[in-house]
Amino acid sequence: VATEEQMRRAFEQYVSRLSAGDGDGVAALFADDAWIEDPLGSERKQGKQAIVEFYRGAIERAHPQVELTGPVRTTNLPEAAAPLRSRSFFGGRHTVIDIIDIFTFDDDGLITSMRAYFGPSNMAAAEEA
Amino acid sequence: VATEEQMRRAFEQYVSRLSAGDGDGVAALFADDAWIEDPLGSERKQGKQAIVEFYRGAIERAHPQVELTGPVRTTNLPEAAAPLRSRSFFGGRHTVIDIIDIFTFDDDGLITSMRAYFGPSNMAAAEEA
Numbered sequence: 104v105a106t107e108e109q110m111r112r113a114f115e116q117y118v119s120r121l122s123a124g125d126g127d128g129v130a131a132l133f134a135d136d137a138w139i140e141d142p143l144g145s146e147r148k149q150g151k152q153a154i155v156e157f158y159r160g161a162i163e164r165a166h167p168q169v170e171l172t173g174p175v176r177t178t179n180l181p182e183a184a185a186p187l188r189s190r191s192f193f194g195g196r197h198t199v200i201d202i203i204d205i206f207t208f209d210d211d212g213l214i215t216s217m218r219a220y221f222g223p224s225n226m227a228a229a230e231e232a
Numbered sequence: 233v234a235t236e237e238q239m240r241r242a243f244e245q246y247v248s249r250l251s252a253g254d255g256d257g258v259a260a261l262f263a264d265d266a267w268i269e270d271p272l273g274s275e276r277k278q279g280k281q282a283i284v285e286f287y288r289g290a291i292e293r294a295h296p297q298v299e300l301t302g303p304v305r306t307t308n309l310p311e312a313a314a315p316l317r318s319r320s321f322f323g324g325r326h327t328v329i330d331i332i333d334i335f336t337f338d339d340d341g342l343i344t345s346m347r348a349y350f351g352p353s354n355m356a357a358a359e360e361a
Contacts, residue, residue: 107353144308173301173315176332176349179273184332184349186302186315203305203313203332205349220305220313220334224236 107177109212114185114204117214118169126158134213141219165191165198172201181208190229197229236306238341243314243333246343247298255287263342270348294320294327301330310337319358326358 113132120128130151133139138149139157148157161167168190175185182205189200203220242261249257259280262268267278268286277286290296297319304314311334318329332349 107351111353142307143311174330174354176330177351177353178271178349179351182272182349184313184334186332201303201305203315205313205334220307220311222236222306222308224240224306225303 104210105181105208105212110177110181110183110206110208111175113206113208113212113214114171114175114183117204117206118171118187121158121162122168122170124162124166126162127155129158130155132214133217134209134211134215137213137215137217139217139219141217142222143218143220165193167191181210182206183208199227199229201225233339234310234337234341239306239310239312239335239337240304242335242337242341242343243300243304243312246333246335247300247316250287250291251297251299253291253295255291256284258287259284261343262346263338263340263344266342266344266346268346268348270346271351272347272349294322296320310339311335312337328356328358330354 117132133154135151138147139154140147148154169187171185172188173186175183177183184203184205187202187204189202191198200221205218206214207216209215246261262283264280267276268283269276277283298316300314301317302315304312306312313332313334316331316333320327329350334347335343336345338344
Protein backbone atom coordinates (compact mmCIF):
# COMPACT_ATOMS: atom_id res chain seq x y z
CA VAL A 104 0.00 0.00 0.00
CA ALA A 105 1.19 3.53 -0.76
CA THR A 106 2.82 5.19 2.26
CA GLU A 107 2.06 8.66 3.56
CA GLU A 108 5.50 9.69 2.31
CA GLN A 109 4.81 8.35 -1.19
CA MET A 110 1.49 10.17 -1.34
CA ARG A 111 3.03 13.44 -0.19
CA ARG A 112 5.89 13.07 -2.71
CA ALA A 113 3.42 12.46 -5.53
CA PHE A 114 1.72 15.80 -4.84
CA GLU A 115 5.07 17.61 -4.61
CA GLN A 116 6.26 16.14 -7.90
CA TYR A 117 2.90 16.83 -9.51
CA VAL A 118 3.07 20.57 -8.84
CA SER A 119 6.78 20.90 -9.59
CA ARG A 120 6.61 19.03 -12.91
CA LEU A 121 3.44 20.81 -13.96
CA SER A 122 4.99 24.21 -13.19
CA ALA A 123 8.13 23.21 -15.09
CA GLY A 124 6.02 22.50 -18.18
CA ASP A 125 6.89 18.79 -18.07
CA GLY A 126 3.63 17.16 -19.15
CA ASP A 127 5.25 13.78 -19.75
CA GLY A 128 6.77 13.93 -16.27
CA VAL A 129 3.37 14.67 -14.76
CA ALA A 130 1.81 11.75 -16.67
CA ALA A 131 4.62 9.46 -15.43
CA LEU A 132 3.21 9.85 -11.90
CA PHE A 133 0.04 8.03 -13.01
CA ALA A 134 -0.68 4.30 -13.35
CA ASP A 135 -1.33 3.02 -16.88
CA ASP A 136 -5.10 2.69 -16.40
CA ALA A 137 -5.53 5.83 -14.28
CA TRP A 138 -8.28 8.37 -14.91
CA ILE A 139 -8.63 12.07 -14.27
CA GLU A 140 -11.70 14.27 -13.78
CA ASP A 141 -10.58 17.90 -13.98
CA PRO A 142 -12.70 19.73 -13.03
CA LEU A 143 -15.17 17.58 -11.09
CA GLY A 144 -18.21 16.83 -13.23
CA SER A 145 -16.35 16.99 -16.55
CA GLU A 146 -15.77 13.97 -18.78
CA ARG A 147 -13.17 11.60 -17.38
CA LYS A 148 -9.97 11.02 -19.33
CA GLN A 149 -8.80 7.45 -18.91
CA GLY A 150 -5.47 5.83 -19.70
CA LYS A 151 -1.89 7.06 -19.92
CA GLN A 152 -2.19 8.39 -23.46
CA ALA A 153 -5.26 10.52 -22.67
CA ILE A 154 -3.52 11.79 -19.54
CA VAL A 155 -0.33 12.72 -21.40
CA GLU A 156 -2.39 14.64 -23.97
CA PHE A 157 -4.41 16.39 -21.27
CA TYR A 158 -1.34 17.73 -19.45
CA ARG A 159 0.59 18.60 -22.62
CA GLY A 160 -2.46 20.55 -23.79
CA ALA A 161 -2.98 22.33 -20.48
CA ILE A 162 0.68 23.35 -20.38
CA GLU A 163 0.67 24.57 -23.98
CA ARG A 164 -2.57 26.54 -23.54
CA ALA A 165 -2.16 28.00 -20.08
CA HIS A 166 1.42 27.59 -18.78
CA PRO A 167 0.16 26.90 -15.26
CA GLN A 168 2.32 27.70 -12.27
CA VAL A 169 0.99 25.53 -9.48
CA GLU A 170 1.85 25.46 -5.78
CA LEU A 171 0.57 23.63 -2.73
CA THR A 172 -1.12 26.11 -0.36
CA GLY A 173 -1.30 23.77 2.63
CA PRO A 174 -0.23 20.33 3.82
CA VAL A 175 -1.08 17.17 1.89
CA ARG A 176 -3.79 15.34 3.84
CA THR A 177 -2.91 11.66 3.85
CA THR A 178 -5.36 9.03 5.13
CA ASN A 179 -5.54 5.40 6.19
CA LEU A 180 -6.77 4.61 2.69
CA PRO A 181 -4.49 4.92 -0.36
CA GLU A 182 -6.06 8.31 -0.94
CA ALA A 183 -4.92 11.87 -0.19
CA ALA A 184 -6.08 15.46 -0.69
CA ALA A 185 -4.29 18.79 -0.99
CA PRO A 186 -5.13 22.45 -1.61
CA LEU A 187 -3.39 24.06 -4.59
CA ARG A 188 -3.28 27.39 -6.34
CA SER A 189 -2.77 27.61 -10.08
CA ARG A 190 -1.68 30.80 -11.81
CA SER A 191 -2.06 30.64 -15.54
CA PHE A 192 -2.41 32.68 -18.67
CA PHE A 193 -5.43 31.56 -20.63
CA GLY A 194 -7.70 33.26 -23.12
CA GLY A 195 -5.60 36.40 -22.97
CA ARG A 196 -5.99 36.73 -19.20
CA HIS A 197 -3.95 35.94 -16.15
CA THR A 198 -6.06 33.74 -13.91
CA VAL A 199 -5.69 32.41 -10.38
CA ILE A 200 -7.61 29.24 -9.49
CA ASP A 201 -7.93 27.76 -5.99
CA ILE A 202 -8.24 23.99 -6.32
CA ILE A 203 -8.41 20.92 -4.10
CA ASP A 204 -7.13 17.73 -5.74
CA ILE A 205 -7.94 14.21 -4.54
CA PHE A 206 -5.53 11.46 -5.62
CA THR A 207 -5.93 7.71 -5.16
CA PHE A 208 -2.89 5.42 -5.37
CA ASP A 209 -1.84 1.88 -6.23
CA ASP A 210 0.61 -0.25 -4.24
CA ASP A 211 3.58 1.29 -6.07
CA GLY A 212 2.57 4.82 -5.14
CA LEU A 213 1.37 5.65 -8.66
CA ILE A 214 -1.76 7.79 -8.97
CA THR A 215 -4.81 5.76 -10.07
CA SER A 216 -7.29 8.65 -10.13
CA MET A 217 -7.31 12.42 -9.80
CA ARG A 218 -10.37 14.58 -9.19
CA ALA A 219 -10.03 18.38 -9.19
CA TYR A 220 -12.46 20.43 -7.09
CA PHE A 221 -13.00 24.00 -8.26
CA GLY A 222 -15.73 26.10 -9.81
CA PRO A 223 -16.38 29.59 -11.17
CA SER A 224 -16.30 31.07 -7.66
CA ASN A 225 -12.71 29.83 -7.27
CA MET A 226 -11.39 31.59 -10.38
CA ALA A 227 -10.17 35.17 -10.25
CA ALA A 228 -8.50 37.51 -12.69
CA ALA A 229 -4.96 38.38 -11.69
CA GLU A 230 -2.77 41.33 -12.59
CA GLU A 231 0.23 39.14 -13.27
CA ALA A 232 1.04 35.46 -13.69
CA VAL B 233 -29.62 21.56 -7.18
CA ALA B 234 -27.58 23.13 -4.38
CA THR B 235 -26.07 26.47 -5.43
CA GLU B 236 -22.46 27.51 -4.92
CA GLU B 237 -23.71 29.95 -2.28
CA GLN B 238 -25.60 27.22 -0.41
CA MET B 239 -22.53 24.97 -0.42
CA ARG B 240 -20.27 27.73 0.83
CA ARG B 241 -22.78 28.66 3.56
CA ALA B 242 -22.96 25.04 4.70
CA PHE B 243 -19.21 24.96 5.32
CA GLU B 244 -19.31 28.30 7.13
CA GLN B 245 -22.15 27.17 9.38
CA TYR B 246 -20.47 23.82 9.93
CA VAL B 247 -17.31 25.36 11.37
CA SER B 248 -19.09 28.08 13.34
CA ARG B 249 -21.60 25.72 14.97
CA LEU B 250 -18.94 23.12 15.68
CA SER B 251 -16.71 25.72 17.31
CA ALA B 252 -19.68 27.02 19.33
CA GLY B 253 -20.21 23.53 20.74
CA ASP B 254 -23.60 23.24 19.04
CA GLY B 255 -23.68 19.57 18.02
CA ASP B 256 -27.40 19.62 17.28
CA GLY B 257 -26.90 22.67 15.09
CA VAL B 258 -24.15 20.89 13.16
CA ALA B 259 -26.36 17.83 12.67
CA ALA B 260 -29.19 20.08 11.42
CA LEU B 261 -27.04 20.86 8.35
CA PHE B 262 -27.34 17.21 7.28
CA ALA B 263 -30.13 15.40 5.41
CA ASP B 264 -31.98 12.69 7.35
CA ASP B 265 -30.26 9.79 5.58
CA ALA B 266 -26.81 11.42 5.37
CA TRP B 267 -23.61 9.59 6.28
CA ILE B 268 -20.23 10.69 7.56
CA GLU B 269 -16.80 9.06 7.29
CA ASP B 270 -14.46 10.91 9.67
CA PRO B 271 -11.64 10.18 9.17
CA LEU B 272 -11.55 8.58 5.73
CA GLY B 273 -11.35 4.79 6.06
CA SER B 274 -13.21 4.66 9.39
CA GLU B 275 -16.65 3.12 9.81
CA ARG B 276 -19.40 5.28 8.33
CA LYS B 277 -22.07 6.71 10.61
CA GLN B 278 -25.40 6.86 8.82
CA GLY B 279 -28.59 8.70 9.70
CA LYS B 280 -29.41 11.82 11.67
CA GLN B 281 -29.34 10.15 15.09
CA ALA B 282 -25.85 8.67 14.55
CA ILE B 283 -24.65 12.04 13.26
CA VAL B 284 -26.06 13.94 16.25
CA GLU B 285 -24.34 11.52 18.60
CA PHE B 286 -21.06 11.75 16.71
CA TYR B 287 -20.88 15.55 16.94
CA ARG B 288 -22.15 15.73 20.53
CA GLY B 289 -19.46 13.21 21.48
CA ALA B 290 -16.69 14.99 19.60
CA ILE B 291 -17.62 18.31 21.21
CA GLU B 292 -17.80 16.81 24.70
CA ARG B 293 -14.49 14.96 24.33
CA ALA B 294 -12.39 17.49 22.44
CA HIS B 295 -14.04 20.94 22.36
CA PRO B 296 -12.83 21.53 18.78
CA GLN B 297 -12.27 25.04 17.50
CA VAL B 298 -12.48 24.77 13.73
CA GLU B 299 -11.76 27.34 11.04
CA LEU B 300 -11.63 27.35 7.26
CA THR B 301 -8.04 27.88 6.10
CA GLY B 302 -8.87 28.61 2.47
CA PRO B 303 -11.79 29.11 0.11
CA VAL B 304 -14.56 26.53 -0.25
CA ARG B 305 -14.09 24.82 -3.62
CA THR B 306 -17.51 24.49 -5.22
CA THR B 307 -18.03 22.43 -8.39
CA ASN B 308 -20.55 21.79 -11.14
CA LEU B 309 -21.70 18.77 -9.15
CA PRO B 310 -23.55 19.15 -5.83
CA GLU B 311 -20.22 18.54 -4.15
CA ALA B 312 -17.65 20.85 -2.55
CA ALA B 313 -14.33 20.67 -0.70
CA ALA B 314 -12.60 22.91 1.82
CA PRO B 315 -9.44 22.95 3.93
CA LEU B 316 -9.94 23.29 7.68
CA ARG B 317 -7.86 23.45 10.82
CA SER B 318 -9.15 22.01 14.07
CA ARG B 319 -7.66 22.92 17.43
CA SER B 320 -8.81 20.65 20.20
CA PHE B 321 -8.00 19.35 23.63
CA PHE B 322 -8.08 15.59 23.65
CA GLY B 323 -6.40 12.94 25.78
CA GLY B 324 -4.84 15.63 27.93
CA ARG B 325 -3.15 17.33 24.98
CA HIS B 326 -3.79 20.32 22.79
CA THR B 327 -3.81 19.11 19.19
CA VAL B 328 -3.93 20.84 15.82
CA ILE B 329 -5.26 18.85 12.87
CA ASP B 330 -5.19 19.95 9.22
CA ILE B 331 -8.19 18.47 7.45
CA ILE B 332 -9.88 18.59 4.07
CA ASP B 333 -13.62 17.88 4.14
CA ILE B 334 -15.69 16.83 1.14
CA PHE B 335 -19.44 17.46 1.37
CA THR B 336 -22.15 16.30 -1.06
CA PHE B 337 -25.55 18.01 -1.08
CA ASP B 338 -29.20 17.42 -1.85
CA ASP B 339 -31.49 19.82 -3.73
CA ASP B 340 -32.29 21.71 -0.53
CA GLY B 341 -28.63 22.38 0.22
CA LEU B 342 -28.52 19.83 3.04
CA ILE B 343 -25.35 17.74 3.37
CA THR B 344 -25.85 14.14 2.22
CA SER B 345 -22.31 12.93 2.94
CA MET B 346 -19.16 14.13 4.62
CA ARG B 347 -15.70 12.60 4.24
CA ALA B 348 -12.78 13.95 6.30
CA TYR B 349 -9.26 13.64 4.88
CA PHE B 350 -6.48 13.61 7.46
CA GLY B 351 -3.94 11.20 8.91
CA PRO B 352 -1.23 10.98 11.55
CA SER B 353 1.05 13.27 9.56
CA ASN B 354 -1.59 16.02 9.78
CA MET B 355 -1.82 15.99 13.58
CA ALA B 356 0.53 18.08 15.69
CA ALA B 357 0.82 18.85 19.38
CA ALA B 358 0.12 22.50 20.16
CA GLU B 359 1.10 24.66 23.10
CA GLU B 360 -2.36 26.12 23.46
CA ALA B 361 -5.88 25.51 22.23
